[in-house]
Amino acid sequence: MKWEEWKPFYERIVREMGYSVEDDRKSAELLRAILIENDNYIIKEELKAVIMEKVYVFGAGPSLEDALKKYDFSDGTKIAADGATTALLEHQMIPDIVVTDLDGRIQDLIRASGRAIMVVHAHGDNMDKLPLVTNFPIVLGTCQTEPLDIIYNFGGFTDGDRAAFLAEELGAKEIILVGFDFSGLVGRWSKPWLKQHTTAWEEKRKKLGFAEELLQWLKDNGKAKITFLY
Numbered sequence: 001m002k003w004e005e006w007k008p009f010y011e012r013i014v015r016e017m018g019y020s021v022e023d024d025r026k027s028a029e030l031l032r033a034i035l036i037e038n039d040n041y042i043i044k045e046e047l048k049a050v051i052m053e054k055v056y057v058f059g060a061g062p063s064l065e066d067a068l069k070k071y072d073f074s075d076g077t078k079i080a081a082d083g084a085t086t087a088l089l090e091h092q093m094i095p096d097i098v099v100t101d102l103d104g105r106i107q108d109l110i111r112a113s114g115r116a117i118m119v120v121h122a123h124g125d126n127m128d129k130l131p132l133v134t135n136f137p138i139v140l141g142t143c144q145t146e147p148l149d150i151i152y153n154f155g156g157f158t159d160g161d162r163a164a165f166l167a168e169e170l171g172a173k174e175i176i177l178v179g180f181d182f183s184g185l186v187g188r189w190s191k192p193w194l195k196q197h198t199t200a201w202e203e204k205r206k207k208l209g210f211a212e213e214l215l216q217w218l219k220d221n222g223k224a225k226i227t228f229l230y
C-alpha cells in the first residue's frame with residue numbers, strides 16, 4: 001500500500017480515534033533518531049530476504065492457542081503480531097519477525113529478538129517506550145504518517161494487519177492469518193495485564209473494526225493470496 005492509498009484510511013482513523021497527527025510524526029522522528037544513534041536498524045531490502053513465498057501471520061486472538069497445538073508452521077515465514085509472540089514462546093516457537101508497537105510483554109519481545117527481526121512501529125502514544133528498541137539487535141522501523149528514509153509505512157493500523165501488509169510488500173505469495181478473531185473477544189496475550197480472554201473494550205472494538213476492513217482491502221487489492229486459519 002502506497003502512502004497515497006493509506007492516507008485516506010489514516011485520516012479517517014485519526015478522526016475517529018482522536019489521535020494527533022503531530023504526535024505521530026514526532027514519534028516517527030524519534031524512532032529514526034534512536035535507531036540511527038544505536039545503529040541497529042535495517043532497510044526493507046534486508047528484511048525481504050527473510051520472507052518465503054508462504055507467510056504465517058499470528059494474531060493474538062483466542063483461536064491462536066488451538067491453532068498452535070494443531071498445525072505445523074515450519075513451511076513458511078512466521079510473523080508474530082506483538083502479544084502473539086508470548087503465545088508462540090509458550091509453545092516453544094520463535095517467530096522469524098515480530099511486528100510490534102511495544103504493547104506486548106516486553107521481556108518476551110526481548111527474548112524473541114535474540115532470533116527474530118523486530119519491526120517496531122512508532123505512533124503518538126508510544127514515544128515513551130521507543131527507547132526500548134536499543135534492546136533489540138535488529139530493527140526495521142515503521143510509522144503511520146509519511147514515511148521517512150529508514151522509517152517505512154507499508155499500510156495497516158493494528159499490529160496484526162500491519163504484519164500482513166508488510167508480508168505483501170516484501171513479496172509473499174500466500175499469507176495465512178492465524179489467531180485473527182473478529183468475534184468481539186480479545187486474546188489473553190494481547191495486553192500484559194490480561195489474565196484471560198475478555199470482551200473487547202470500546203477502543204479495541206474500533207481498532208478491530210479497522211483491522212478487519214484493512215485486511216479485506218488487502219485481500220481485494222494485493223497480489224498475495226490471503227486466507228484465515230482457525
